[in-house]
Amino acid sequence: MSLLVVGSVAYDGIETPFGEVDRILGGSATYISLASSYFAKKVHLVGVIGNDFADEDIELLKSREIDLNGLQKDNSGKTFFWKGKYHYDLNNRDTLDTQLNVFEKFDPVIPDQYKDVKYVALGNIEPTLQQKVLDQVNTPEFVVMDTMNLWIDITKDALKETLKGVDLLVINDSEARELSDEPSLLKAADKVMAMGPKNLIIKKGEHGALLFTDDEIFSAPAYPVIDIFDPTGAGDSFLGGLLGWIDYTDDLSTENLRKAVVFGSVMASFCVEKFGPERLKNLSEKEIYDRYREFRDLSRIPEVQ
Amino acid sequence: MSLLVVGSVAYDGIETPFGEVDRILGGSATYISLASSYFAKKVHLVGVIGNDFADEDIELLKSREIDLNGLQKDNSGKTFFWKGKYHYDLNNRDTLDTQLNVFEKFDPVIPDQYKDVKYVALGNIEPTLQQKVLDQVNTPEFVVMDTMNLWIDITKDALKETLKGVDLLVINDSEARELSDEPSLLKAADKVMAMGPKNLIIKKGEHGALLFTDDEIFSAPAYPVIDIFDPTGAGDSFLGGLLGWIDYTDDLSTENLRKAVVFGSVMASFCVEKFGPERLKNLSEKEIYDRYREFRDLSRIPEVQ
Numbered sequence: 244m245s246l247l248v249v250g251s252v253a254y255d256g257i258e259t260p261f262g263e264v265d266r267i268l269g270g271s272a273t274y275i276s277l278a279s280s281y282f283a284k285k286v287h288l289v290g291v292i293g294n295d296f297a298d299e300d301i302e303l304l305k306s307r308e309i310d311l312n313g314l315q316k317d318n319s320g321k322t323f324f325w326k327g328k329y330h331y332d333l334n335n336r337d338t339l340d341t342q343l344n345v346f347e348k349f350d351p352v353i354p355d356q357y358k359d360v361k362y363v364a365l366g367n368i369e370p371t372l373q374q375k376v377l378d379q380v381n382t383p384e385f386v387v388m389d390t391m392n393l394w395i396d397i398t399k400d401a402l403k404e405t406l407k408g409v410d411l412l413v414i415n416d417s418e419a420r421e422l423s424d425e426p427s428l429l430k431a432a433d434k435v436m437a438m439g440p441k442n443l444i445i446k447k448g449e450h451g452a453l454l455f456t457d458d459e460i461f462s463a464p465a466y467p468v469i470d471i472f473d474p475t476g477a478g479d480s481f482l483g484g485l486l487g488w489i490d491y492t493d494d495l496s497t498e499n500l501r502k503a504v505v506f507g508s509v510m511a512s513f514c515v516e517k518f519g520p521e522r523l524k525n526l527s528e529k530e531i532y533d534r535y536r537e538f539r540d541l542s543r544i545p546e547v548q
Numbered sequence: 549m550s551l552l553v554v555g556s557v558a559y560d561g562i563e564t565p566f567g568e569v570d571r572i573l574g575g576s577a578t579y580i581s582l583a584s585s586y587f588a589k590k591v592h593l594v595g596v597i598g599n600d601f602a603d604e605d606i607e608l609l610k611s612r613e614i615d616l617n618g619l620q621k622d623n624s625g626k627t628f629f630w631k632g633k634y635h636y637d638l639n640n641r642d643t644l645d646t647q648l649n650v651f652e653k654f655d656p657v658i659p660d661q662y663k664d665v666k667y668v669a670l671g672n673i674e675p676t677l678q679q680k681v682l683d684q685v686n687t688p689e690f691v692v693m694d695t696m697n698l699w700i701d702i703t704k705d706a707l708k709e710t711l712k713g714v715d716l717l718v719i720n721d722s723e724a725r726e727l728s729d730e731p732s733l734l735k736a737a738d739k740v741m742a743m744g745p746k747n748l749i750i751k752k753g754e755h756g757a758l759l760f761t762d763d764e765i766f767s768a769p770a771y772p773v774i775d776i777f778d779p780t781g782a783g784d785s786f787l788g789g790l791l792g793w794i795d796y797t798d799d800l801s802t803e804n805l806r807k808a809v810v811f812g813s814v815m816a817s818f819c820v821e822k823f824g825p826e827r828l829k830n831l832s833e834k835e836i837y838d839r840y841r842e843f844r845d846l847s848r849i850p851e852v853q
Contacts, residue, residue, distance in 0.1 A: 331731065426636065428754065429774045449733065450755035451767070462756070462847045464767035469734045498850055505849050532852065539849040542767045544810050545803055547840060 245285040246490045247383075248275045249351050249376045250366020250479075252290040252314065256326035256340065257518060259473050267519035268300045270323065271366030271389065274476035277523040278483025278510040279364070280307040281531060282491040287357050289313035289376075293322040293345040303524065313354050317345035329474060336474075353379040362490045364482060365409075367391050370402040377408045385495060387411045387486050388440070389478065395421050407439035413482050415446045428453070444504060446478060454504050456497050463504045464542040466512035466534070473518045477511040480523065484510030509534045550590040551795045552688075553580045554656050554681045555671020555784075557595040557619065561631035561645065562823060564778050572824035573605045575628065576671030576694065579781035582828040583788025583815040584669070585612040586836060587796040592662045594618035594681070598627040598650040608829065618659050622650035634779060658684040667795045669787060670714075672696050675707040682713045690800060692716045692791050693745070694783065700726050712744035718787050720751045733758070749809060751783060759809050761802050768809045769847040771817035771839070778823045782816040785828065789815030814839045
């Protein structure tokens with residue numbers, strides 16, 4: 244199997260109550276690729292970087308055997324830069340600076356050799372660009388898509404159009420409420436699924452995640468991380484772990500989607516333990532499977548007679 | 549085994565987006581007793597009612613075989629009355645009217661025959677009254693206590709004193725944050741448990757509940773009730789189902805506490821389906837166990853190799 248990841252590659256400046264970094268590798272495609280690389284046989288990254296992109300970051304991605312043939316280098320400018328500050332409770336953040344740079348003209352071109360890919364991850368970029376990706380690939384088996392409040396606000400129609408070609412939408416609770424205009428999460432889920440996606444995951448931060456399929460609901464717990472260090476990339480790591488597991492197992496059963504949600508949660512729980520993608524550089528299989536088992540035990544309800 | 553329940557017995561006026569009732573049986577002791585009566589061998593209710601308390605409500609409690617020898621009748625006034633209105637999202641409510649009536653002078657007197665009771669449920673009343681109950685009983689095995697923001701605000705010292713004699717405190721997330729002065733729920737749990745209670749449950753409404761014991765955390769899902777009709781009494785039903793199950797099984801192992809949390813969640817999920825305690829009048833064993841299994845399936849994480 245192989246997995247196509249399209250999204251942003253960026254440098255982030257991050258302030259949290261626990262410290263700050265001026266510039267660290269970031270972007271949705273980066274986190275998705277790193278997290279999925281622990282599972283997927285081959286990850287193909289499509290994105291754009293500028294003339295300031297560091298060789299060591301190329302080496303990092305290559306060290307995880309991520310295929311960079313679709314990573315465009317645009318020498319006319321710098322890499323996308325974002326700077327944000329997290330509040331005390333880490334649930335909210337302020338954007339301090341956004342420099343789109345070469346990302347402003349990003350036009351995702353899918354190399355021919357990826358067009359028959361089976362699994363596609365559409366990281367959080369403008370819905371029309373996500374649609375452009377779908378227009379270039381040949382009937383992928385499973386498309387997972389992320390989005391954000393900004394696109395719901397300013398490009399809702401395009402977003403709804405793109406949703407029609409998506410097998411799994413992964414959004415957070417506030418995005419689900421905004422997209423559906425419905426305060427109840429369960430009713431919001433119904434409305435969002437009526438827009439097209441066959442499956443829906445609503446991430447609830449410290450409250451875990453809900454998976455909605457056509458015939459059931461699965462409630463996944465959040466890992467009790469006492470000291471979340473930096474939430475940046477948690478959602479993308481979730482998506483990467485999830486689709487990486489699906490690619491690895493090549494199994495789209497509801498039972499396996501449950502496992503995928505938990506592997507997504509596992510990768511997100513690692514991601515937040517250190518700044519940026521630091522913790523996703525060198526995880527062992529044992530660490531990943533051990534944490535999966537911790538999730539299992541955390542929410543295990545004993546049988547009664 | 550037998551179970552002592554102390555708390556309020558009331559009439560409630562309730563407005564929800566789905567309708568309203570002027571006057572329906574309510575109060576913490578009522579809901580706790582009704583919910584626990586499906587499990588506990590004998591439930592002893594201690595509370596006070598006024599001269600307006602209806603015979604049919606006495607009959608209702610008796611029909612669930614709740615022992616009313618500790619239910620004081622004070623003919624000098626009316627029964628405690630509360631009126632509230634729930635907002636559209638049902639997570640918040642406004643109190644429209646509170647008439648303490650005979651409840652203002654409530655002095656819980658525990659009849660001699662209940663003093664050796666093994667399990668005690670302290671419904672949400674003033675902490676000094678809860679302490680009075682503990683002062684009258686002889687070394688119960690397991691004391692479960694509820695409280696509310698009002699007591700955290702105005703009687704925090706008395707509350708902390710009472711907490712020292714409690715085996716399990718059951719509060720919601722905002723109460724946990726207020727009691728501990730800590731936004732992170734996990735840190736709040738640590739701080740609250742340092743105040744005395746050996747175990748702690750934090751209820752998170754539509755996000756389920758967390759059980760903290762000395763050696764583990766259990767994350768229970770919320771039942772996906774699309775149409776919550778009336779949330780009144782859900783927390784008390786949770787407590788009743790929980791302690792009722794513990795009484796029935798007479799087992800204080802962590803494993804059994806997990807089951808108790810889920811039976812509490814089961815009873816709360818039934819409670820909200822109709823106005824007031826209506827749904828708690830006539831549940832079948834099959835309905836209860838079926839819903840327990842639904843909870844199990846909802847959060848079941850498959851094993852991986």
